[in-house]
Structure formats: C-alpha cells, structure tokens
C-alpha cells in the first residue's frame with residue numbers, strides 16, 4: 017500500500033470481469049464511468065470469476081434417477097390403466113418396469129451419496145421442508161405397492177402355468193390367491209404414488225440455490241411429469257404387442273404436446289439470462305436432441321404405431337428423448353451454478369427493480 | 385400457511401423456532417473488513433481448533449488467496465482484491481447511492497476532511513497514500529465535501545465465513561436431520577448423521593457448505609471447493625492441485641458435508657470462537673448478535689463520518705432474503721466483489737408454492753394417463 021518510485025512502472029490495471037460472455041449480452045466491455053446516469057445499469061463483478069453458489073455435487077446417477085423415477089411413475093399408471101381396462105400385456109410390462117426402474121433408481125441414489133453406507137439415514141426422519149426427505153418416503157411407498165403388484169403378477173403367472181401343467185392346488189397357487197386379494201389395493205397404491213414420484217424430482221432440483229433450477233420451479237414439474245409419461249409410453253411401445261399399445265401411443269401424443277408447451281413456457285419465464293444454460297453448451301445440445309427425439313417418437317408412434325418395428329423404434333426415441341431432457345436440465349443447472357453471472361445478474365436486477373419501486377428495507381446490503 | 389410463512393422466511397428467532405427451551409442469546413460474528421490485514425490467522429486458528437485438513441497451499445495465480453472460496457476444508461476464507469482508483473471511486477459511488485436510498489444522508493457537508501486524523505483512517509488508508517493529486521480530474525462526481533481523497537490503489541481483504549442464516553436453506557433441505565439449529569441460533573452439521581447426500585451444498589445461497597473430498601466414494605473425483613469444474617465457462621484455467629492430505633488417509637469425514645460450526649464446542653464452554661480469538665486486528669468480533677449489529681452500525685456510521693462512503697453493512701437487516709444473518713460484515717465495495725451474493729434469498733421461501741405446482745403437475749399427469757385410456761380399444 018505504499019507509493020514508491022516503481023509505481024510508475026506498474027502494468028496497466030487488468031479490467032476484471034466475471035467472464036468473457038458480457039459482450040454477448042450486449043453490454044460493452046468498457047467500464048461504465050458516467051455517474052450522472054440516474055438508473056445504473058446492472059453491472060456485474062465477481063471474485064475472480066469464481067462461482068458464488070456451489071453446484072450440486074451430484075453426478076450422472078442423479079440425472080439417471082430423474083429418468084428412472086419418471087419411467088417408474090409413468091409405467092405404474094399404464095399398468096393400473098391396463099388392469100382396469102383389460103390390457104394384460106400393458107399391465108405386465110408396466111408392473112415390471114415400475115418396480116425395476118424404482119429399484120434401479122434407488123440404487124443410483126444410494127450410490128451417489130458421499131457415505132453410501134448411511135443411505136438408510138434418509139429414513140430417520142420425515143421432514144416436510146426437505147424435498148429429498150419427502151421424496152425418499154414417496155419412493156419407499158411407491159416401491160412397496162409396486163413390489164406387491166409385481167409379486168402378484170409373478171405369482172399369478174407361475175400358478176397359472178403350474179395349474180395348466182399339474183392341475184394341483186400347490187403352495188404357489190395358495191400364495192397366488194392371497195396376493196390376488198392385495199392386487200387391487202397394490203395397483204391403486206402404486207398409481208396414487210406415481211404422480212408424486214414423477215413430480216417431486218422437479219421440486220428436488222428447484223429447491224436449491226442453483227439459479228436456473230430454482231427459477232424454473234413453476235413449470236419444471238409439468239415438464240417432468242410429461243417426460244415421465246413419455247418415457248413410460250416409450251417403454252410400453254417397445255415391449256407391448258401392437259394390439260395393446262393404443263393407450264401408450266395416445267399417452268405419447270398428449271404428453272409430447274404438454275411437455276413441449278411447458279418447456280417453452282419455462283424458457284420464456286426464465287428470461288434471456290437464466291434460460292441461457294438451457295440453450296447453450298452440452299445442456300443445449302441434449303435438450304435440442306430431446307426435442308427432436310420426443311417429437312419424432314410421438315409422431316412415429318401415432319402414425320406408424322401399428323407396425324411392430326416402427327412402434328418399437330418410436331418407443332426407443334421417446335425414451336431417449338426423456339433421458340436427454342433429464343440430463344439436459346441437470347447439466348443446465350450445474351452450468352448456471354458455476355458461472356457467477358447467473359447468480360449475480362438476476363439478483364442485481366431484482367434488487368434494482370425493488371429499489372426502483374421504492375422498496376429499500378429488504379436488501380442484505382445496507383448503509384447503516 | 386401462516387405456520388409455513390413464519391418458518392420459511394421473514395424475521396424470527398431461529399432458536400425458539402427450533403423449540404429450544406434453554407434459550408441463550410443468539411450469537412454471531414461481526415467481521416469488519418476495513419481493518420483486516422489479510423494475515424489468515426483466522427483460517428489457521430480454525431483449522432487448528434476444528435481439525436480441518438489442509439486445503440491447497442499454493443497461492444492462486446490471481447492474488448494472495450490460496451483456497452479461493454469457502455468449502456468443506458476452508459471454514460474461514462480470506463479474500464484478496466486489488467483495486468485501482470477508478471474502481472474505488474465506483475465503490476464510493478455505489479456506497480453513496482446506498483446511503484441515499486430512502487435514508488437520511490449521513491454526510492451533509494460542513495465538517496472538513498479528517499485526513500489521517502484518526503485510527504480508523506490510518507487502518508483504512510494510510511495517510512501517506514492519500515494525496516489530493518491522485519484524484520483524477522475526470523473521475524465523475526469525485527470526492528464529496530467530506531470524503532477522503534481516492535488513493536491510487538487499495539487492497540480489499542475480507543474474512544468470509546458461514547452466515548448462520550436465520551432461515552438456513554442448508555438446514556431446511558437436509559433430509560437426514562444432520563444439520564441442526566443450536567441453542568445459540570447457529571447452524572451445525574452432525575458428522576455422524578450426515579450421509580453425504582449433498583443437498584445442502586446446492587441449497588446454500590452463499591456457497592458455504594460442501595462435501596469433503598477424499599479417498600472414499602466418488603468424492604475423490606468430485607469438484608473442489610469453489611474451484612470451477614473443468615470446462616466451466618468464463619473462469620480462469622487455474623485449478624487447485626488436489627490436496628495432499630486428501631490422499632494420505634488421514635482426513636476424517638470424507639464424503640460428509642462440512643462447514644463452520646461457530647465453534648459450537650467453545651461456545652458451550654463460554655469461549656470465543658477460535659478465529660475471533662486469533663484475529664490480531666479485531667477485524668473478527670464475536671458476541672451476542674444484537675451487540676454485533678449495534679457495533680456494526682456504529683462502525684459504518686463512523687466510517688461515513690470520516691469520509692468513506694464506500695463502507696456498507698452486509699447481513700444486519702432481518703428483512704433480507706434469509707431473514708438476517710448471524711454473521712454480519714462491513715464491506716468496502718459491492719458484495720459480489722468479495723464473492724458474496726448481492727440479493728440472496730432462501731430457496732425454501734418458495735417451497736409451499738413449489739409443492740403446490742408439483743401437485744397440479746401430478747394431477748396433470750393423472751389426467752394425461754386417463755386421456756390415454758379413453759377411446760377405442762384396439
């Protein structure tokens with residue numbers, strides 16, 4: 017802090033910016049010096065370009081879980097509908113998929129923990145302010161009902177086969193009869209927990225300080241439930257014979273429309289800055305792929321769904337589209353947390369808006 | 385709804401909300417960055433007392449900073465920022481603006497400048513630095529009637545720490561109940577309960593809490609404390625080298641979320657937290673929160689009097705987005721310059737609305753499924 021003769025040789029001060037993206041936002045790189053302006057522009061500085069909020073330390077397992085949870089929820093609904101309205105193949109596929117995806121998803125969640133050996137600590141409390149706690153209980157309840165429904169499905173199949181072969185009232189047959197009693201309640205239970213399972217993951221992401229996730233909280237649940245339906249419909253289109261794939265095709269059609277609308281609205285509401293992570297980089301590529309796959313798959317399933325091969329291909333496209341959407345949203349959140357621009361600029365803007373509206377008592381920075 | 389509102393945002397007494405019947409006065413820090421000399425005694429004292437492992441010894445290429453940000457193994461972080469006179473003038477301008485925001489101005493002229501006339505001036509800007517000739521003719525409004533002359537350059541040094549928020553997002557979202565509110569109104573992790581889900585890391589609006597890296601689980605490949613993940617846009621290429629301590633098996637609590645405890649153990653014994661105890665300039669002050677806020681307000685008023693309009697407080701107002709913080713700061717520039725968010729908001733304030741939207745979405749999902757089963761059987 018001293019002034020010495022060598023100060024004259026000091027190199028020119030580097031203009032420190034948050035990052036190089038400012039020019040793209042239409043702000044010019046020169047530092048604004050005109051203090052006479054009444055409304056200062058939202059200038060953005062940062063501590064050496066470092067992020068302010070930390071990105072979630074989650075890895076691809078969590079993105080995969082978002083997808084698997086969707087498959088599970090959507091499949092449970094297809095299974096329930098299939099049971100009620102007599103689509104046995106749809107019922108069977110839906111039940112297997114619901115339980116299988118829920119189990120895989122649970123494993124992915126546990127694997128991502130910093131201390132996987134303490135996974136069961138999730139069950140030591142019920143905490144309504146924590147979407148992760150609420151979600152753990154939703155997943156547990158869903159898995160219980162879905163497991164029961166699947167057990168009934170398997171027992172009925174085995175009993176049916178052994179009845180056909182030996183005609184005996186074996187132990188398996190007795191178990192099957194008992195399970196048959198709980199089949200109805202299990203189906204209803206798993207169908208009731210399916211929508212919460214598909215929707216809570218949106219709250220899970222939104223209830224963070226990650227800018228793009230949090231600010232999309234109004235639309236993200238709608239995007240996620242549609243995506244869940246699409247993934248489940250896709251799986252059914254792959255696995256169910258064409259004679260029974262009508263509901264899956266219609267589900268794909270209506271859900272693709274809903275998802276596209278909800279996603280567009282979400283981008284609009286986020287505004288140019290916060291939706292940027294959804295449009296650029298890896299997330300942008302994934303989300304563009306998702307859109308193409310989803311629309312292609314939905315059109316394919318509606319138009320060509322009575323062809324077994326075309327149905328299966330459309331189904332695969334739908335599943336891939338759903339997976340790309342989950343990974344894309346996941347990536348976009350991480351990108352928005354890493355670049356301090358997405359934390360500082362929207363916060364500055366809302367602060368200036370409040371100040372312009374005369375609200376001056378709710379700022380964290382005060383003059384006294 | 386009323387219950388939710390009180391619990392999730394707005395001014396409140398967090399220890400009482402957490403149902404403590406043994407009620408201590410809420411404790412907090414006041415970190416006065418105007419007298420910080422950047423010695424990092426707080427960082428070292430914290431590590432010594434709390435057994436926090438080493439977190440990168442090499443200086444970052446940009447400043448005298450060697451950890452970059454708060455993190456699992458950096459519970460006090462001293463930030464260093466070098467500024468030119470131009471930037472200082474901007475800081476003054478934003479400070480003046482803050483003063484004028486619907487508040488009686490503290491500086492209405494009259495008193496002549498107190499250049500070098502008090503200890504505060506001496507610590508903030510050594511008199512030798514302040515030369516009227518340094519003020520550039522084109523520097524906009526220039527110094528006000530009582531403002532100190534703008535020096536050629538200055539170093540901002542600030543010791544950052546967990547804010548111990550009134551509405552702590554980390555605590556709200558923790559699914560295991562590992563994070564809890566103490567009787568002192570502070571927020572502490574129980575490292576034998578945390579399962580490392582990482583939710584608190586993403587939820588903290590200040591980027592304070594973090595999972596500790598080490599040899600266990602996938603944390604060995606995770607991102608470092610506050611250092612951007614490779615390929616992050618707009619950041620320098622510098623990455624902290626992996627900590628040596630992290631690979632020799634001596635680090636405890638790997639995979640567990642870690643942050644400042646406001647020395648819960650010392651508080652229980654009536655002691656001052658290690659950092660405040662070690663700080664040689666009393667930049668870090670510790671005490672009852674009310675007292676800290678009063679001290680902060682007196683100090684900022686004093687600095688304004690002395691002609692430093694850039695001085696401002698951070699976190700003293702209960703009406704801010706986190707309901708007020710337990711750690712308050714006196715800053716000499718905008719918060720983002722120090723890596724602090726300019727308008728943080730606890731994410732759970734919107735939680736009721738989030739759950740409501742998710743409920744509607746769930747009904748939509750049921751509706752879509754029902755629609756799929758309507759129509760002709762094929």
Ligand code: SF4
Pocket residue numbers: 546547548549551552553554555571587588589590591592593643
């Ligand atoms: S600053 Fe972050 S880690 Fe500290 S109490 Fe607030 S939310 Fe929790």
Ligand code: SF4
Pocket residue numbers: 554557558559560561562563573577578579580581582583584585640641
């Ligand atoms: S990482 Fe630990 S402290 Fe943080 S939310 Fe998860 S269980 Fe709670």
